[in-house]
Amino acid sequence: MKYRKNRQGGDISILGYGCMRFTKSGTGIDMEKAEKEIMKAYELGVNYYDTAYIYPGSEVAIGEIFEKNHIREKIQIATKLPQYLITNRAAIDKYFNEQLSRLRTDYIDYYLMHMLSDIEAWEKLKKLGIEDWIKEKKASGEIKHIGFSFHGNSKMFIEILNAYDWDFCQIQYNYLDEVSQAGREGLEAAGEKGVPVIIMEPLRGGKLVDQLPERAKKLIAADEKHRTAPELAFRWLWDQPQVTCVLSGMNSVQMIEENCRVASEVEVGEFTDKDFELIKNITDSINEHLKVGCTGCGYCMPCPRGVDIPSTFRCYNAMYMDDKSSGRWEYMRIVGMRKNPGLPSQCVACGKCESHCPQHIHIIEELKNADKALRPLPYKVFQSAARKFLYRK
Numbered sequence: 087m088k089y090r091k092n093r094q095g096g097d098i099s100i101l102g103y104g105c106m107r108f109t110k111s112g113t114g115i116d117m118e119k120a121e122k123e124i125m126k127a128y129e130l131g132v133n134y135y136d137t138a139y140i141y142p143g144s145e146v147a148i149g150e151i152f153e154k155n156h157i158r159e160k161i162q163i164a165t166k167l168p169q170y171l172i173t174n175r176a177a178i179d180k181y182f183n184e185q186l187s188r189l190r191t192d193y194i195d196y197y198l199m200h201m202l203s204d205i206e207a208w209e210k211l212k213k214l215g216i217e218d219w220i221k222e223k224k225a226s227g228e229i230k231h232i233g234f235s236f237h238g239n240s241k242m243f244i245e246i247l248n249a250y251d252w253d254f255c256q257i258q259y260n261y262l263d264e265v266s267q268a269g270r271e272g273l274e275a276a277g278e279k280g281v282p283v284i285i286m287e288p289l290r291g292g293k294l295v296d297q298l299p300e301r302a303k304k305l306i307a308a309d310e311k312h313r314t315a316p317e318l319a320f321r322w323l324w325d326q327p328q329v330t331c332v333l334s335g336m337n338s339v340q341m342i343e344e345n346c347r348v349a350s351e352v353e354v355g356e357f358t359d360k361d362f363e364l365i366k367n368i369t370d371s372i373n374e375h376l377k378v379g380c381t382g383c384g385y386c387m388p389c390p391r392g393v394d395i396p397s398t399f400r401c402y403n404a405m406y407m408d409d410k411s412s413g414r415w416e417y418m419r420i421v422g423m424r425k426n427p428g429l430p431s432q433c434v435a436c437g438k439c440e441s442h443c444p445q446h447i448h449i450i451e452e453l454k455n456a457d458k459a460l461r462p463l464p465y466k467v468f469q470s471a472a473r474k475f476l477y478r479k
Contacts, residue, residue: 140200
């Protein structure tokens with residue numbers, strides 16, 4: 087296993103265990119299987135285990151497994167404050183203490199503000215005293231490192247990155263999201279500040295393995311280095327020095343052994359021009375199925391009315407590359423649930439965006455199509471109710 091450094095010089099395994107997708111058995115997690123898999127990862131050098139308050143049963147499961155096998159002091163636990171549920175200072179302590187109890191520990195190694203998507207969410211926490219709370223918890227040793235996980239665009243990511251002296255951050259990033267979400271721009275911004283970056287969704291929830299188009303599968307099958315689809319995706323990430331750790335929701339011993347093998351071999355800068363060409367060709371084959379030919383370049387921004395055009399098209403395309411529900415959910419999460427949403431319905435057809443689009447997309451018309459597809463009536467109703475709950479006084 088290879089390791090990279092956190093800001094204090096400690097070692098983080100470049101492969102982390104994403105603990106959201108344990109195998110279910112009956113009404114809960116299959117604990118026997120989960121323990122076998124976690125201990126295999128531990129034996130092979132994985133020391134970073136990521137969970138969250140809202141992952142059903144996950145914190146309780148790994149807390150029990152770590153305690154039973156007496157390895158708590160030898161691993162790093164990352165979990166997340168459900169900031170979207172916080173309405174007062176007391177609630178912060180309530181959730182944190184519950185997490186300590188679930189995890190059977192008296193400290194958290196890596197604690198994240200979960201799912202920040204805009205600067206307003208952080209400003210809300212600041213008004214509730216989160217900065218003093220973090221200072222107290224770090225002074226007491228109950229939190230070792232503080233960070234945030236992010237879903238949104240690169241501009242917003244950089245705003246949040248610069249809003250506090252973070253110890254680390256977590257972003258969705260893979261070769262298909264290079265110019266969406268935080269993207270390479272966000273990754274490099276974090277790298278310039280010396281902030282370690284944890285990667286989630288390196289395989290797009292398995293979609294860069296199981297749902298590749300036929301042309302992409304043929305390109306990978308013809309790879310002269312005989313790398314699999316997940317191996318290529320992981321190696322592309324680890325080739326970048328700003329990537330500290332890549333999370334994988336591993337749910338078989340075979341998968342763990344294979345991912346750990348790659349993580350023990352990979353080197354920064356190992357990708358050749360031919361390797362990058364292969365990734366580009368795979369990406370192009372996926373993008374052939376796009377609904378809108380948006381590259382996420384951002385030349386259409388800023389919109390005078392606040393419409394988040396790149397994120398809208400990214401999620402619209404995801405409906406047809408992945409599946410409708412995942413595209414709609416991602417859209418609601420990263421656009422619709424922001425305090426100042428960037429919905430297509432805000433468009434007044436001024437045309438400024440179209441005059442700057444290098445792809446010559448008919449943005450005004452496509453925004454209408456996207457809004458209709460992304461926000462059917464049930465989603466609009468849910469979004470309205472959720473926003474009233476989140477932004478209640």
